[in-house]
Amino acid sequence: MSLATLDLPAPREGLLRRLSDILVRRARLLTLLLLVPPLLWLGLVYLGSLFVFLGQSIFSIDEFSGTIVREPTTATLLELFRPANFDIVLRTVGIASAVTLLCAVIAFPIAYYAARYAGPKVKAAFYLAVMMPLWSSYLVKVYGWKLLLAREGAIGWLAGKLGLGGALEAWLALPLVGGPSLSVSYTGMVLTFTYLWLPFMILPVQAALERVPPHLIEAAGDLGAAPGLVFRTVILPLAMPGVVAGGIFTFSLTLGDYIVPQIIGTSALVLGQAVYTLQGTAGNIPLAAAFSLVPILVMAVFLTLAKRTGAFDAL
Amino acid sequence: MHVHAAPIATPAVRFAGVVRHFGTVRAVDGVDLSIAPGEFFAMLGPSGSGKTTCLRLIAGFEQPDAGHIEIFGETVEGLPPYRRAVNTVFQDYALFPHLSVGENVAYGLRVRGIGRTDRDRMARDALAMVKLAGMEARRPAQLSGGQRQRVALARALVVRPKVLLLDEPLGALDLKLREEMQSELKGLQRALGLTFVFVTHDQSEALSMADRVAVFNEGRIVQVGPPEEVYERPATRFVARFVGSANVLEASQAQALGGPARPSSLRPEKIALLAPGAPAPEGASLIEARVTEVSYQGPVRRVSVLSADGLALTAAIPAAAAGVMAGASVRLAVPAGAVRAMEGEE
Numbered sequence: 219m220s221l222a223t224l225d226l227p228a229p230r231e232g233l234l235r236r237l238s239d240i241l242v243r244r245a246r247l248l249t250l251l252l253l254v255p256p257l258l259w260l261g262l263v264y265l266g267s268l269f270v271f272l273g274q275s276i277f278s279i280d281e282f283s284g285t286i287v288r289e290p291t292t293a294t295l296l297e298l299f300r301p302a303n304f305d306i307v308l309r310t311v312g313i314a315s316a317v318t319l320l321c322a323v324i325a326f327p328i329a330y331y332a333a334r335y336a337g338p339k340v341k342a343a344f345y346l347a348v349m350m351p352l353w354s355s356y357l358v359k360v361y362g363w364k365l366l367l368a369r370e371g372a373i374g375w376l377a378g379k380l381g382l383g384g385a386l387e388a389w390l391a392l393p394l395v396g397g398p399s400l401s402v403s404y405t406g407m408v409l410t411f412t413y414l415w416l417p418f419m420i421l422p423v424q425a426a427l428e429r430v431p432p433h434l435i436e437a438a439g440d441l442g443a444a445p446g447l448v449f450r451t452v453i454l455p456l457a458m459p460g461v462v463a464g465g466i467f468t469f470s471l472t473l474g475d476y477i478v479p480q481i482i483g484t485s486a487l488v489l490g491q492a493v494y495t496l497q498g499t500a501g502n503i504p505l506a507a508a509f510s511l512v513p514i515l516v517m518a519v520f521l522t523l524a525k526r527t528g529a530f531d532a533l
Numbered sequence: 534m535h536v537h538a539a540p541i542a543t544p545a546v547r548f549a550g551v552v553r554h555f556g557t558v559r560a561v562d563g564v565d566l567s568i569a570p571g572e573f574f575a576m577l578g579p580s581g582s583g584k585t586t587c588l589r590l591i592a593g594f595e596q597p598d599a600g601h602i603e604i605f606g607e608t609v610e611g612l613p614p615y616r617r618a619v620n621t622v623f624q625d626y627a628l629f630p631h632l633s634v635g636e637n638v639a640y641g642l643r644v645r646g647i648g649r650t651d652r653d654r655m656a657r658d659a660l661a662m663v664k665l666a667g668m669e670a671r672r673p674a675q676l677s678g679g680q681r682q683r684v685a686l687a688r689a690l691v692v693r694p695k696v697l698l699l700d701e702p703l704g705a706l707d708l709k710l711r712e713e714m715q716s717e718l719k720g721l722q723r724a725l726g727l728t729f730v731f732v733t734h735d736q737s738e739a740l741s742m743a744d745r746v747a748v749f750n751e752g753r754i755v756q757v758g759p760p761e762e763v764y765e766r767p768a769t770r771f772v773a774r775f776v777g778s779a780n781v782l783e784a785s786q787a788q789a790l791g792g793p794a795r796p797s798s799l800r801p802e803k804i805a806l807l808a809p810g811a812p813a814p815e816g817a818s819l820i821e822a823r824v825t826e827v828s829y830q831g832p833v834r835r836v837s838v839l840s841a842d843g844l845a846l847t848a849a850i851p852a853a854a855a856g857v858m859a860g861a862s863v864r865l866a867v868p869a870g871a872v873r874a875m876e877g878e879e
Contacts, residue, residue: 431625433623433625436592436614437621437627439593439594439614440621441641442692443615452629
């Protein structure tokens with residue numbers, strides 16, 4: 219029997235096939251159907267409640283009764299600039315910047331290796347290794363780090379064994395970054411945050427590096443650039459969108475966190491803790507809302523700066 | 534070892550017994566090669582024949598596992614690409630997407646520490662040379678394929694390489710542009726007096742542009758010579774079939790058609806179709822055959838025939854010839870001297 223004479227039965231006409239006909243002819247209807255649920259979620263539930271909350275920042279609180287005065291005022295927003303409050307902002311942005319920088323520096327070589335040298339098996343192991351920490355509880359990891367960082371902890375012990383005990387003491391004696399022990403210092407806080415958010419930096423950087431065509435790197439060398447120069451002029455600029463994407467994660471995750479500073483940090487507050495206490499125990503919703511505006515503004519500034527420096531030129 | 538007399542000039546590129554393998558695959562399997570300064574040299578072969586690896590060995594992207602490579606007399610084994618006076622035009626052009634066209638062309642000057650004003654001027658001149666004057670501020674993404682090709686060319690030429698390497702330079706262009714670029718490349722090469730080495734799998738491109746063609750197969754060079762020689766006198770069955778799909782004849786078949794008693798090649802376009810009743814030209818061998826397949830190719834028709842004594846041949850006849858269709862009986866003439874022995878076959 220030749221193939222030409224073979225008659226296949228026509229597929230059965232069903233409701234689904236007819237529905238498909240309609241959707242194939244009207245592609246827009248399909249797009250609409252697919253987008254409505256997420257848009258409702260994002261638009262109403264998320265953005266709606268966010269703006270309602272942020273809107274509170276134009277109200278103020280009555281100092282005596284502790285009730286919210288529903289009259290528009292800039293007083294609450296201006297309160298952010300009071301030294302005690304502004305310190306919280308600066309402190310948090312400083313920590314987030316340090317964490318982002320440290321994450322980028324640690325993530326880049328790992329991501330570079332995975333993107334350019336690892337074979338399929340090593341790459342599978344890489345993904346597993348990067349993702350695995352995300353499977354365990356956040357609190358377990360933070361308490362784990364508290365133990366590591368404690369005066370009698372593993373890091374202090376190792377530093378002593380390596381004869382670096384003095385160096386550790388000298389570091390802790392420094393103002394700002396130091397403290398009685400690593401587990402109650404900004405250094406410890408930054409190390410813990412860096413550990414927690416590292417996967418969020420590695421993955422986008424690795425994806426960006428993977429998209430850099432190997433020919434471009436060869437072309438740069440071919441035109442006379444030694445490896446260091448190739449890295450600076452070709453690889454890094456092309457990987458920058460990935461670094462910025464990772465930075466958005468590490469930066470905003472750090473800006474919003476209030477648990478690590480509570481467990482590892484000093485007694486000085488960060489943004490997350492301020493919002494947490496203001497809307498909870500203090501009941502000062504307007505000021506909490508004003509504080510919540512800060513991360514949004516900081517991220518906007520961060521992205522504008524990134525764009526200015528040409529981080530998105532390669533997109 | 535002095536097999537040859539003193540060389541006339543130091544070769545631009547010299548390979549001696551070069552081997553490169555990837556795992557168990559011998560991509561380049563003992564290549565000897567000598568490219569003269571100022572020569573337009575083509576490396577022709579099917580994919581996986583080792584021609585691109587040879588180009589990458591010259592550029593320095595690959596290092597040989599055995600053998601010796603010289604560029605203008607200088608040993609280059611172990612030298613990284615950035616220490617070699619050769620530049621490459623990549624098949625996909627490899628333009629830097631984050632830099633403007635002008636910055637792309639100036640890149641090689643910038644890494645050599647040439648100041649901004651000088652390198653801008655040199656980049657402008659180089660772009661003018663490839664007919665892209667005034668395009669400095671564009672981004673590579675805003676250019677057409679042909680324009681990108683020219684930018685890649687300007688970027689490689691602006692650093693004054695001793696040898697320019699081109700990897701399938703015209704592969705991604707459409708036919709019209711390709712013909713245009715062919716003559717332009719040839720013109721540039723003559724004007725600059727540079728050594729061009731280009732890799733292609735397209736035999737017509739190699740034949741039309743190159744001064745000499747090296748035909749690659751399975752990691753080895755099977756024939757090197759001027760285009761006419763490679764085309765007219767293929768040395769092996771592979772060359773005969775790959776370059777212009779010639780008929781390959783065994784010794785006895787060649788002899789029957791008035792050729793030598795050796796494995797031989799016969800170009801399809803040498804075979805003539807005789808009008809019914811017309812006598813065979815003097816010295817020609819006559820074949821009575823039946824047409825098995827006809828394919829129309831514009832100026833010619835490729836006609837596959839089977840002769841009365843079982844010989845399958847392909848002939849290229851003028852497309853205007855009438856009465857040639859599958860199943861028809863035809864008379865074909867093979868002129869004296871058309872059957873040529875293949876030197877590389879026993």
